[in-house]
Amino acid sequence: MSDALPCLVQVAVSTPAHSAVGDLLSYACAAPLAPGTLVRVPLGAREVLGVVWDAPAEPLPLPAGMAPRPVAGVLEGIAPLDAAWRRLVAFTARYYQRALGEVALAALPPQLRELTPEQLARRMRRPAVGAAAQARESATESVALSAEQAIAAAEIESNPGPFLLFGSTGSGKTEVYMHCVARALAASPAAQALVMVPEINLTPQLEARFRARFAPLYGEVAVVSLHSGMTNPQRLKSWLAAHQGVARIVLGTRMAVFASLPGLALVVADEEHDASYKQQEGARYSARDLAVWRAREQGAKVILGSATPSLESWHASSPEVGRYQRLAMPARIGAGELPRLRLVDMGQQPRGAVFSPPLLAAITERVERGEQCLVLLNRRGFAPVLHCHDCGWKSDCPHCSAHQVFHKIDRTLRCHHCGYAQRVPRACPACGNPDIAPVGRGTEQLEEQLAALLRNVITPGRRAARVARMDADTTRAKGALEEQLAQVHAGEVDVLVGTQMVAKGHDFRRITLVAAVQPDGALFSSDFRAPERLFALLMQAAGRAGRDAQYVAAQASPPEMWLQTWHPDHAVYAALRRHDYPAFAQQQLAERREAGMPPFAYQALVRADARTQEAAQAFLQAAADAARAAQLPGLEQVFIFPPVPLTVQRVANVERAQMLLESPGRGALQRFLAAWQPLLHAERARHRALVRWLVDVDPQAI
Template sequence: MNWRVDAAVQTPAHSALGDVLSYSSTRPLVPGTLVRVPLGRREVLGVAWSVHPADPAYEDAAGPMALKPVAGALDALTPLGEPWRDLVAFAARYYQRSLGEIALAALPPPLRELSAEQLARRLRRQAPAGAAVQEAPRPGPPPSAEQAQALARFEAEPGPFLLFGSTGSGKTEVYLQAVATLLEREPGAQALVMVPEINLTPQLEARFKDRFGAAAVVSLHSGMTNPQRLASWLAAHGGAARIVLGTRMAVFASLPSLRLIVVDEEHDPSYKQQEGARYSARDLAVWRGRREGAKVILGSATPSLESWHRSRPAEGEDAGGRYRRLEMPTRIGTAALPAVRLVDMGRQPPRTVLSAPLLEAIGQRVARGEQSMIFLNRRGYAPVLACSDCGWKSECPHCSAYRVFHKIDRTLRCHHCGFTERVPRACPACGNPDIAPVGRGTERLEEHLGELFAGVQRSDGSAVRIARIDADSTRRQGALQSQLAAVHAGDVDVLVGTQMIAKGHDFRRITLVAAANADGALFSSDFRAPERLFSLLMQSAGRAGRDAAYLSAQGSTAEMWIQTHHPQHPLFDALRRHDYPAFAQRELQERAAAGMPPFAFQALLRADARTQEAAQAFLNAASAAAEGLAGAGLVTRYPAVPHAIQRVANVERAQLLLESSSRAALQRLLAALQPILHGLRRAPEGKGVIRWLVDVDPQSI
């Protein structure tokens, strides 16, 4: 008897081939089995999604009606479980992508190339390591009163939980103790711990391995080599790894005994994938926890407004949110949150980069042997190079953006398409040799600090040591780890950097943090910009004064300095008081009045084309065709507009916003739009269109 195997494979984008392709098999495969199947002229990896007895009408069919046989099954690997397949199916359905695209992207790349025999040998080699005896967890420090209360509620209530704890309140210790309690109660259980950035994984991995032993912990993130990712994935899938630490991709890890999910810094935009399938790992973690009966903790000092709203307590006729809010407002020990000082830059001399009071405060820290951190979320030497005679600027010829001046290698580099050229000796337009940088990036700020502190000496008579950490200074393998180690060792007096240094790091000797230019997002057209700015500034402030004993020994206090032209802005008032609830209340009131998330649901339909006219015409045609579709009456469709950065790599980009107070209505419309979009792509309206995509719950508009 033959069987029909419906397999999820990674079909070409916008191929409209459907979620699964059918193949024939001489034996009944278990759903979830990895299979190698023919696709065109290639043989590709797929996942057997469902298996049925073959239809007699097709068994003797020939030509195009005949089902191609499965080339082979990777039987040595335990089939992917039904909960994992449900997660993939939900993500594909909700984020409007194909089943195979999500499923295959969730698997480690080496699996796509291994034959059944090669995989079997790989599993035999890994078996001894997987059989290693798990160490008993080492005891942690006794929890504080707030930590003990949060852990007690976590054990007693179903969740999901929002752990709202100030920076330095010991949220990581809560995660560690929650995992330890789980493994003590259920030795075979597994926990998934997610972080937003790759550079935060090593320090968290060190803490978990120190507590639980190296054999119990594996990491999963895109910074690993393919063999490392495969080994970690196999350890998790086989149950040998009890704890998986990873970035957003880890939400799709195969964990057959998953009982706990932690999403640290849950507010971070990095949890939203920005290429391909644009899923939110945080939201999928909550869905996965509910599907698999695993408890979920979302942790942050500055929660996303969506999570804050969903964790609101019941009040009057409002039944409250479905999350449980756990609060830890104070820092561990006697450490206090840093005092926030605002510098009105309108009262400073023109072209002031760092105000005199701030420089004096940094100098005092240097004299006492303490560390300072200056945050500027713009890398490079200057955002643009310009000619004062003719007005020429260093525009990218391929993008609607300027190329950034990098002085270290004397290049103009586009941070969108990567186009790089040497800095011209004179203005390309008029020949003026006096072209100058405009604005400042971290590279120029580092140089400026070096000039300002050139004559200053440390207490031991040596020169002030200034370091920079950003995407440019950490390109080489291991560069970030060595730079962070130098900061932790006290070999740096003033640290300059982008948001890479603003969150998650436990710097014990930093007592002053400064934001050099905090006004950029105050008046942005993106309604989420104030939320991101408040979070970034509060997280930056959290790097200062984390060690109460060190502060006491130094006779010092922790400070956060913010340079702004708008010191009276309500955002800064809430920040001075470290009052996230007040900020959140004000923002939520404004969003409720405007009908914006979390009180509405959004999706962006995006199109890339050879011309802006073609991109917008395609989107507007899709909007017109949506009239009368299921859910259309409850969804507002706005006209197509150019993307914020209209052109990237000579491709014009446009977007169309869809918004509704009903998530179900928006999803129905998006699903009904899919065949229309495929049809338009092949119609005259699609001429010149390179690709289109749907971005559900977008993080920026």
């Protein structure tokens, strides 16, 4: 080693996935660097961002004749990332079977990964806006809590948790969160709170409420957001504010769980049941589970909130397990009532009816009184497929084993898996028949049909009824979501048609009727979590109705949830009719206990993508055989299922297969997966047709 660079540091960098390069790389530097320091280092022909890591107890020797490359620069304007953040990253990488550097660098803002030390120094020289002076604690008590809210808040304040806040839709869970945040911030001038929601579309209204409450007390910069809908400069600004302690409250989606929060005192995961908390690319972490781990590790309190908790959280809060403390808030604020469920047996309705006559009459009556309605269909587009009745042709995607969805508004066929789009053909490409027809329904078709059915309906304002649609297509443009939500809140929309994105978290004050048009598909899914997801979706959707007790009291009839089904006697709908989540959860947990499913067992998926289905399954089978031959630790408690294709087995011309691993013990599964990694890397080198492979721990979809 050169005399000019006497120090050796271990740096976490993002290496290519499954490259089998070690977690930490050694670099030379002129002076010791504290763990957590951000540095620019050479990696191959590139210069990349790295994080100086804690030196291992026994550093690995450098290969003979190889000298460490020098650190290219230090980002001196940013204080080192603290030990708690590094422990979080290390745990995530270890538990979810990913490289340490991959997790560490993915947890940092994208723009930070690109800035040189000189560029960062120029940015840091810009004048910073300081937070407002500490306000009186009493100033945060601007809203009086109900009796149930006060009991829940008092329990959270006096006990360590973790807490599962089981509150019905409209029970005021957000107000409890805000009360607890206020108490945490008032307790210490350095305290910070992290509040997470599952989806970006829930952040605007949440940010507005938190900013209105806390910005006058702590300054505008004290409340920041972190989610993928922000620009890279915005994300960097929010991240720096949190890292420096200027931001007292961070609101965000799952990525926010990795925010650098030196003073973390409280973590909230709202709608904790939502599958969106599980990352589906790269390191497939669960932000909800990491929130619980991080809070415990940093000595912070954590609140998981939901009207329909995940069965894992419900089980953890049961008296026999007792890992979480369950707090119940069954009543709605203002003595409002939960919507009545009206089941419509579609077997008794006119053939081919999209909206049954009773439902259409109910929607018409509500609109004529000036009330708003919400229609739920969890499928966007106009129709799932175009079909030729002469020859049987369907609008299949040429690159995926899935149909292209018909979007009438721009006359395109679009694959929702790979993104391939093309114009709608004038005639059947196979036989020339000009009469090709849409089959099935999407939100676009529902919007069109409902607008036609309500064209003669007049509101109290003497105008025609207005129907709007909210889904991933209509909210794609920047600002479109906020604009649409504002229109609904202002009463400019009478009937809102949408996918699941409108069914959760939104506080629509004038909606008194919610209708689910085609919910039956999930009843018979091969995914054992499908009933849980359906119940949660429908109960959350029902919760959008009748949220303003005073408004409902002034109307002629109570709020309602209409559900059109071919299976009105199904157990899921029976529990939904009673708004009885505990009974539904008890029945589902009994079935899972008997079948040995989570939360009574632990699972991991190994997925392989290859040029052919045979190659993908051959890799998985060879990896399983290698594990058995090596008698890996924990193998005796791990059951390896045979490899099978995914439901959509080909996406973007890549074949996909998966293999399920199951174990009654989390520790045994983790020991097995850790020991299996070298064998998976070795098998990867032997299977040339393999494109990539990944391990998904605690998968949410099988």
